[in-house]
Amino acid sequence: xxxxxxxxxxxxxxxxxxxxxxxxxxxxxxxxxxxxxxxxxxxxxxxxxxxxxxxxxxxxxxxxxxxxxxxxxxxxxxxxxxxxxxxxxxxxxxxxxxxxxxxxxxxxxxxxxxxxxxxxxxxxxxxxxxxxxxxx
Amino acid sequence: xxxxxxxxxxxxxxxxxxxxxxxxxxxxxxxxxxxxxxxxxxxxxxxxxxxxxxxxxxxxxxxxxxxxxxxxxxxxxxxxxxxxxxxxxxxxxxxxxxxxxxxxxxxxxxxxxxxxxxxxxxxxxxxxxxxxxxxx
Amino acid sequence: xxxxxxxxxxxxxxxxxxxxxxxxxxxxxxxxxxxxxxxxxxxxxxxxxxxxxxxxxxxxxxxxxxxxxxxxxxxxxxxxxxxxxxxxxxxxxxxxxxxxxxxxxxxxxxxxxxxxxxxxxxxxxxxxxxxxxxxx
Amino acid sequence: xxxxxxxxxxxxxxxxxxxxxxxxxxxxxxxxxxxxxxxxxxxxxxxxxxxxxxxxxxxxxxxxxxxxxxxxxxxxxxxxxxxxxxxxxxxxxxxxxxxxxxxxxxxxxxxxxxxxxxxxxxxxxxxxxxxxxxxx
Numbered sequence: 424x425x426x427x428x429x430x431x432x433x434x435x436x437x438x439x440x441x442x443x444x445x446x447x448x449x450x451x452x453x454x455x456x457x458x459x460x461x462x463x464x465x466x467x468x469x470x471x472x473x474x475x476x477x478x479x480x481x482x483x484x485x486x487x488x489x490x491x492x493x494x495x496x497x498x499x500x501x502x503x504x505x506x507x508x509x510x511x512x513x514x515x516x517x518x519x520x521x522x523x524x525x526x527x528x529x530x531x532x533x534x535x536x537x538x539x540x541x542x543x544x545x546x547x548x549x550x551x552x553x554x555x556x557x558x559x
Numbered sequence: 560x561x562x563x564x565x566x567x568x569x570x571x572x573x574x575x576x577x578x579x580x581x582x583x584x585x586x587x588x589x590x591x592x593x594x595x596x597x598x599x600x601x602x603x604x605x606x607x608x609x610x611x612x613x614x615x616x617x618x619x620x621x622x623x624x625x626x627x628x629x630x631x632x633x634x635x636x637x638x639x640x641x642x643x644x645x646x647x648x649x650x651x652x653x654x655x656x657x658x659x660x661x662x663x664x665x666x667x668x669x670x671x672x673x674x675x676x677x678x679x680x681x682x683x684x685x686x687x688x689x690x691x692x693x694x695x
Numbered sequence: 696x697x698x699x700x701x702x703x704x705x706x707x708x709x710x711x712x713x714x715x716x717x718x719x720x721x722x723x724x725x726x727x728x729x730x731x732x733x734x735x736x737x738x739x740x741x742x743x744x745x746x747x748x749x750x751x752x753x754x755x756x757x758x759x760x761x762x763x764x765x766x767x768x769x770x771x772x773x774x775x776x777x778x779x780x781x782x783x784x785x786x787x788x789x790x791x792x793x794x795x796x797x798x799x800x801x802x803x804x805x806x807x808x809x810x811x812x813x814x815x816x817x818x819x820x821x822x823x824x825x826x827x828x829x830x831x
Numbered sequence: 832x833x834x835x836x837x838x839x840x841x842x843x844x845x846x847x848x849x850x851x852x853x854x855x856x857x858x859x860x861x862x863x864x865x866x867x868x869x870x871x872x873x874x875x876x877x878x879x880x881x882x883x884x885x886x887x888x889x890x891x892x893x894x895x896x897x898x899x900x901x902x903x904x905x906x907x908x909x910x911x912x913x914x915x916x917x918x919x920x921x922x923x924x925x926x927x928x929x930x931x932x933x934x935x936x937x938x939x940x941x942x943x944x945x946x947x948x949x950x951x952x953x954x955x956x957x958x959x960x961x962x963x964x965x966x967x
Contacts, residue, residue: 444850450756451726484722498609580714586892590859620858
């Protein structure tokens, strides 16, 4: 039986700087929103990615994918849900779901894939304590 | 006797995308933070700049000034205070103060000046009801 | 026999604001680089996306995918190649390849999918003259 | 008699991501354009700020000021001029002038002030060789 993942949820208002001349949120801004969801996920798990880096390890992004369903606009309140889709010793996949905070209308879905690097930029295994921390 | 201005206060975490290779928040990101403070100010006054635009008027930025006191870092919780420093029929000045949310240490101060434009881009007077709304 | 696509190539230096605390270009910045490649593609075809919008139509992004191979750093000169992978009456896919300008080392690859919208936001067919213009 | 400063000039097209819902370049984007002008200034002087950082020193921004004269739009070709307004042992001021590349119409002017930091973040004097390099 598959374990139900921990889902972190946060919300925020669209900033004007994130809109573009089409009057909607620029598609690259959602990649930053994904990151916000990921940061929040880690805070919710009791730590911060900042702590992660202090240990001399880094999470590098190897892939990102976004599917745009509905446009968001300035000042719109957006809800983002983020969870770990898959974790292996050498790879971690986060999944994202952005929706309008009030109506629940789906806006954007996406995933990001990550590897763990040491200070010299070499790929290393995700430390066991992090694997436990992230999804345990 | 000078009237004590209405001060809007909000807080948020620094996003990773807002940091730069110096390990700190990039100085241009604070201009976006100012805008966030301004947007929050309007929400606190009971409306939104989005409503403003729906009326066919725009607030254009004519000047911005920032003074950087302390650097902020990824995931740091920041508090921003925003208030109207001056409002005249043809000009509006917002003032900003960013500080660490926990310690209150001052990070950045700044101002932005604005004019009101119609749809054709002509400078018009700030409608009286907005003057009242913004600072009344 | 498959037609060899028109490939637009341009280059630019990484801006400091595009780096992050890891000392490398933030992964969301590449989505903006893709767009720069796309804009350049259109200029090379003899027009501009700005003209496209003046006609009252918009190209909305429905999907974006990026695969990160090597990190880029501040001031690095980057070469981007962009071409149309597929064009249909209701869908357009651009492909991107970013590499170091001097060494040719591959940095990032990606795709973006687009639909055509009218002013009211309804999906319409890509006008035939654009299909011709983009890939003819 | 005042020495005529070295002026570095470069140009680029406005990116779509830099526009906002008002249809014009977002005011914070110009702060990044200033930086682009500054980076280009250093390249023109024969080095790069990247080299500067490799030496273990950093140029921190202490103040930025921008005055917005005319709005720029997507795909507009912009010319930026940058020069050193003042250099002292503990402070450096750059000045910027952005204009439309074709018409020369002034868009934005501004300044940025900088100090020199060591790796620990302490303010140090600008090394003499840099003073010479920047304005000599």
